[in-house]
Amino acid sequence: MAFSSLYEEKSPFTRDYNAIKATLQSIDDYDKTCLETALHGVNQMVLGEWGNNTACQIVLVTDGSVGIGPMSLKESLSTNNQRMTNNPFPIPFSFPATLHVVCLASQTDLCLQRSKPLYQKLIDLSGYEGSISLPDQLSEAGVISVFHKLAEDIYTSFNGTLKCGNLKSRIMLYPAPFNYTRVTDFDSQTYSVSEIIEVLGFISVNDIGSPMAVSRHLVLHASSNVKDSTAMDTEIDSTYEDESNDEGKTPSFCVLLHGALKVENMAALVSLGDNWFGFIYSWADTKKKSNLMLTLLVPGSDSVPWLGDLNYLGCVEQFDQSCSFPIRPSEKRSYSQNGVVWIRPAGLQSDIQKILRHARKLPEKTQQFYKELNRLRKAAISLGFLELLLALATIFEQECLSLPGNLHPDCAVQLHHAADVLKKTQTQDAKFVITPYLANYNNL
Amino acid sequence: MSFNSLSLNKMYPANHKTVFVLDHTPYFGISCENPIEFEFLKTRGPGCLPIPPFSKSLWTCSFESAIEYCRIVWDLFPQGKLIRFIASDNLAHLINTWSPSQQHLGHITSMMSLIGIPPPVHASNSKMDYTVLHGMKAAIEALSEITDKQQEKMTSDCQTKLINRCRVICITSARDDESMKRLEEIFLNGLIQQNKGAAKSDRLLVIDHCHLVIINTFPVNVESQVSNHPPKNLSPILTTEVHSVKASLVPNKLSSLILEHYDLASTTVTGIPMKEEQNASSSANYDVEIYHASTAHTAILKGNASDSAAIQTQKENHEYQTVTLKWCTPRGTTGSELQNCTSMHRITPVDVNSRPSLCLINFLLNGRSVMLEMPRKTGGKITSHLLAAHGGEIFIHTLCTARSVLEDPPSISEGCGGRVTDYRITDFGMLIKQNTLVPVKPTSVEKNVTPIMEVKSRLSRMTRYWPLTISSTLIFNLKAYIDPLPSIITKESITEEEVYQCKQIIRNLINLENKHESLHPLNTGQRLKGQKRDEQYRTMWNELDMLIKNNLHTENHKNIHKCLLECHTFKDEKVELDDALRELDQIGPTKAELDTQRASVIRATTDSPMSPPPLATIAAPFTSRSSGIYSTPKTLLDIFNTQDKSKSRPDFCGRMGDNLVAKLYPNLKTDNDRGPRTEGMEVE
Structure with a gap:
């Protein structure tokens, strides 16, 4: 068993079969069937242990009753649309989860006839394909066979082919990838991982950064008994020497790819399906063991902003017009624009102080002084903050009075000039630019 | 409810189209009576005359808050979140359209400077019809205009019906609850009228739902007669809410609203070491608050209730919570490996021009990345997030902090082809x-x-x-x-x-x-x-x-x-x-020989230097007792000669220690092999 999906409130996630068995022996009866609370518990528990992007199986074992009264499933579902954000319904879960309901009830149970649609509703809500199963007959054998079937359905491994041009390898992904539904403002689409995962090219790990991953999977070379002969073209048969029965000694493309990616510190961009991409790279969980890892990106060719449209990547040799990573957006963000924000007085104060600092260093800083002054003036006008312009004029005049005597005379001249222009009504045109006062001694 | 309707709830969000209606009537020209004081002026000598007190007008307060809202939205969502501005006095001034080319701050501020301050309260103006209603009407018309994205969706997918949800944020000033109520009703009537017209037109969209947020504001020294009311459904197509706040608090109000409108969350990065401005030798720790999509927090907040309670605090003077995470001084290059990121979102600093913000931003834009730590109740801490810039944009990456299902995975060298x-x-x-x-x-x-x-x-x-x-x-x-x-x-x-x-x-x-x-x-x-x-x-x-x-x-x-x-x-x-x-x-050496020779190569790629030495090199000398017939002096000499030609070849293992006997051709089993080999040795 890969990871235990067996869950009982008293038993943590474990592979210890006996421990599970022991706790199951000591289950007490609950007073009331109250599914919602239990599902909240599931949500909490899985998030705490596995986080919000590990796929889980939830098996709900029930006698087919959904409870009665205010906390019954029926009641819970009917109030689902009126929930406030502080008391949401636990489904859909905060992680990818398939819900499997096993009703240990007779096919003809009347109670079951009523509850079945409600269970189905739960499964629909979860957003993934779950199931409802019933034993053929209410006996130990019947129940065992239901669970056997369920286990077979749930734990199917993903078998596919990893291709890089004509080089291929049968692979298994562990854990098996889920379908992914991407909901954007205008679209909702479900994507599934195709049988054939194809290498499209290579990108340096440094350039990739750390994009968001839908999930990560170990890429394991499928052992030769799973190998099917059709996957091999005759021309590359040479690369598969099956003479040796020892699998470890049969060359595998996976191992070659892993070795080269690790040496070059590169990752392979792969297509997972229609408009869905991923990266394959060498990954080590500890210092010792390293392996081939597949990261599934968010579906769509635009999922990594700094790589641009993944469909528009190519090799330098093939295309004349190429640039390099990362791709920069056409517009700068506010934090790299030196914009004006005066919501907090400190922002305004530091802008004024900057101008005054330049003023004291006139005439060397004439250009900077007027640049900052015009920037402030333009912002004040667009904000309709004309009061500031008058206040600034006053501050300039005050500044003139308090200037130490050893400063260049240009300080006072330019400050007076700036104050005058600020006060004039014509300055209310945003396009007007205050220019330095040309005093004669400047030319001497 | 089926899954389809579930995703429909998430799709077509109201925040695709937002219209700001700003009251530009003469009343908004008045001062908000919140004088601005400059600390640096106070320290001047007593001889200086004080600067006459001045404050922003109601107009300045409301407009600067609105563009701050835009700044945050457009930093976080470069595309698909459209905002329009309408200033309303005796008519509606349309500042921009839905076109992406007009969706940036530069366009809005330069258009606003043309409109200027609200008209003065003159006797000659008294007959003019100054009201925010002009703007409201124009906003409703704007909402039924089709955006590029909507057009694209309509032409590419005819089956699913497009839902036209939108939002209007109106900053105005009303006398009392009665007049506020009338404003809401007039807006609803306007919507109904517009929808009637739009139903007949193919250039206009019916408005399926509008969220009207009214912010009633007034100078700080005034008490308002207007009371708040939480969102209420006035009709199936209109939900309204009213917030009545002093002019100085409009920015804070919009901050908490933006988190709600765009599903954002706040993170305070604490303990950022920064050099003092005055004294470069000492450094102090600063905090920087950033906004980003709330899903960046899902993993840490939903897990352990007591841990998440410990890191969440109420933001001072605001109505929202911020998550405090500790700065980790980066060691080495964190960007050189692929982190396991479960989500990734753009961020923007809340106080974009403050010195600590600029310091953090520049640090990141220069290509370094920062890990953020979260303390645990049980003791210890966990690295939960990564801040990094990519192509001039800064992102917060949520790292996987949970248990991994890939516990103790095998090494690739243990699998198929691993021993080649x-x-x-x-x-x-x-x-x-x-x-x-x-x-x-x-x-x-x-x-x-x-x-x-x-x-x-x-x-x-x-x-x-x-x-x-x-x-x-x-x-x-x-x-x-x-x-x-x-x-x-x-x-x-x-x-x-x-x-x-x-x-x-x-x-x-x-x-x-x-x-x-x-x-x-x-x-x-x-x-x-x-x-x-x-x-x-x-x-x-x-x-x-x-x-x-x-x-x-x-x-x-x-x-x-x-x-x-x-x-x-x-x-x-x-x-x-x-x-x-x-x-x-x-051709060439036998496989076993190759194995020992090249073992170091493959191991170098799969194993780290910490690995134990390869088994093959240890085992080789001992497994070779039985090899007898080819270890003639001539063969050894021949091998010795070849070593001269290719120095890179490892020493013959038989020569490496005392009394060791090496098996030379462990794989020579078939007759086929034997012939050419012996002959070849003699010839060359």
Whole structure:
């Protein structure tokens, strides 16, 4: 068993079969069937242990009753649309989860006839394909066979082919990838991982950064008994020497790819399906063991902003017009624009102080002084903050009075000039630019 | 409720279209009576006259808050979240359209400076019809205009009905609750009227739902008669809410609203070490608050209730919570490996111009990344997030903090093919380098193949014949003789000159064969032993033929192949691939020898330096007792001689220690092998 999906409130996630068995022996009866609370518990528990992007199986074992009264499933579902954000319904879960309901009830149970649609509703809500199963007959054998079937359905491994041009390898992904539904403002689409995962090219790990991953999977070379002969073209048969029965000694493309990616510190961009991409790279969980890892990106060719449209990547040799990573957006963000924000007085104060600092260093800083002054003036006008312009004029005049005597005379001249222009009504045109006062001694 | 309707709730969010209606009537020209004081002016000498107190107008307060809202939205969502501005006095001033070219701050501020301050309260103005209603009406019209995104959706997908949800944020000032209520009703009537018109038009969209947020504001020294009311559904198509706040608090109000409107959350990065402005030698710790999509927190907040309670605090003077995470001074380069990120979102600093914010931003924009830590109740802390800039944009990455299902995975060397040690890793590295992707502009428009698909077919072309291991090929070990033929032959098209080059290579090989010279595989560190020269040539020709035959892409490719056939007569034209392979197997050192020789290579790629030494090198001397017959002095001498020729080869293991007996040809089992080997030794 890969990871235990067996869950009982008293038993943590474990592979210890006996421990599970022991706790199951000591289950007490609950007073009331109250599914919602239990599902909240599931949500909490899985998030705490596995986080919000590990796929889980939830098996709900029930006698087919959904409870009665205010906390019954029926009641819970009917109030689902009126929930406030502080008391949401636990489904859909905060992680990818398939819900499997096993009703240990007779096919003809009347109670079951009523509850079945409600269970189905739960499964629909979860957003993934779950199931409802019933034993053929209410006996130990019947129940065992239901669970056997369920286990077979749930734990199917993903078998596919990893291709890089004509080089291929049968692979298994562990854990098996889920379908992914991407909901954007205008679209909702479900994507599934195709049988054939194809290498499209290579990108340096440094350039990739750390994009968001839908999930990560170990890429394991499928052992030769799973190998099917059709996957091999005759021309590359040479690369598969099956003479040796020892699998470890049969060359595998996976191992070659892993070795080269690790040496070059590169990752392979792969297509997972229609408009869905991923990266394959060498990954080590500890210092010792390293392996081939597949990261599934968010579906769509635009999922990594700094790589641009993944469909528009190519090799330098093939295309004349190429640039390099990362791709920069056409517009700068506010934090790299030196914009004006005066919501907090400190922002305004530091802008004024900057101008005054330049003023004291006139005439060397004439250009900077007027640049900052015009920037402030333009912002004040667009904000309709004309009061500031008058206040600034006053501050300039005050500044003139308090200037130490050893400063260049240009300080006072330019400050007076700036104050005058600020006060004039014509300055209310945003396009007007205050220019330095040309005093004669400047030319001497 | 089916899954479809569930995703419909998430789709078509109201925040795709937002209209700000700003009251520009004469009332908004009045001061908000919140004088601005400058600390730096207070420290001046007593001789200075005080600056007359001044404050922002109601207009300045409301407009600057609104553009701050836009700044945050457009930083976080460069596309798809559209905001329009309408200023309303005696008519509606439309500041921008839904067109993406007008969706930036520069456009809005320069348009606003043309409109200027609200008209003055003059007697001559009293007859003018100054009201926010003009703006409201214009806003409703704007909401039914189709945006580019909506148009795209409508033309690409006719089946699903587009839902036109939107939001209006109106900053105004009303006398009392009664007049506020009337404003809401007038708005609803306007919506209904507009929808009637839109239903008949194909250029307009029916408004399916509008969220009207009214912010009633007033100078700080005034008490307002208008009371707040939480969202209420006035009709199925209209939800309204009213917030009544003093002018100075409008920015804070909009901050908490933006978190709600765009599903954002706040993180305070604490403990950022920063040099003091005045005293560069000392440093103090600062905090910087950032906004980002709330899902960046899902993993840490939903897990452990007590842990998440400990990191969440109420933000001072605001109505929302912020999550405090600790700055981790980065060690080494964090960007050089792929982190396991479960989500990734753009961020923007809340106080964009403050010194600590600028400091953090510049640190990140300069290419360094920062880990954020979260303390745990149970003691210890956990690295939960990563801040990093990519292409001038800063992102918060949520790292996986939970238990992994990949506990104790096997090493790749334990799986299939894991013990093969002579993979052509260097050659594949070359292939990787040749197929490294960069952003490109498609060369021609008429091609309906995307560039990435062209690379895919290129990869397929370059791997038509590509043996995985060194021992399964001869020609790729004869680079000195055949390069650059393999790289030319895999090209999509080849020039006459390159054809000539290839033919020259073939002719050279013919000459060498005629001169009875052996071929020396060079780059592999191994030497051909025990193979007859003519067999070696035969293998080489067959493999070369295979390579070229697999790459007959154009007429020129065929010319090269023709040249090969003309120059060299294949004795048995039907040499099977298997034969070639069998021959290849006989070339060079035996497999076991290769294993020990190249073990270090493969181990270097799969294992770290911490790994224990390879078993093979330890075991080899002891497993070789029984090898007897070939350890004649002559053979040893021969091996000694070869070492002179290729220094890179590891020392013969029999020579490495005292009294050790080495098994020389552990894999020599078949008669087939024996013949050529012994003979070869004598000849060369």
